[in-house]
Amino acid sequence: MTEPNFDLMFNILKQIQGELATIKSDVMEMKVQQSLMGQQFGALTTAFYTSQSRLDKIDARLDRIERRLELTDAPS
Template sequence: MADVTNELLYEVLKSIRNDVTRIDHKTDEIKAELQAMRGHMIALPTDLHNIYVTLDRHETRLDRIERRLELSSPALP
């Protein structure tokens, strides 16, 4: 069996430290991506609300135009 020396232990520990550093960088990247996704998910309801407000405004304007041009059909009972 090979003798375990301080130099051998030092090399193994350096390798482990490099691996942990790489994992730390990857974790930071994943965290940044998750934060970006969270931001998009938070913005989505606001965007949908804005779309509904715009559609409602267009519907109101279209109803007004139809009334002015007398294009709307009478309401059924």
């Protein structure tokens, strides 16, 4: 029977360990990026609904102005 080559196995395990460390670093970086994208999405959602609220207020004011100036279209 041949003797196991422990040096070869040790080198292979060191390579695997190095690759796992690289993968772990990449996953951590992706988690940070995902978190940042979630924060940006939340900010965009807030900005959208704030704009929508402002547009609703402008629409209500415009309706009131049209009624006061009697600029509304006659019902058809």
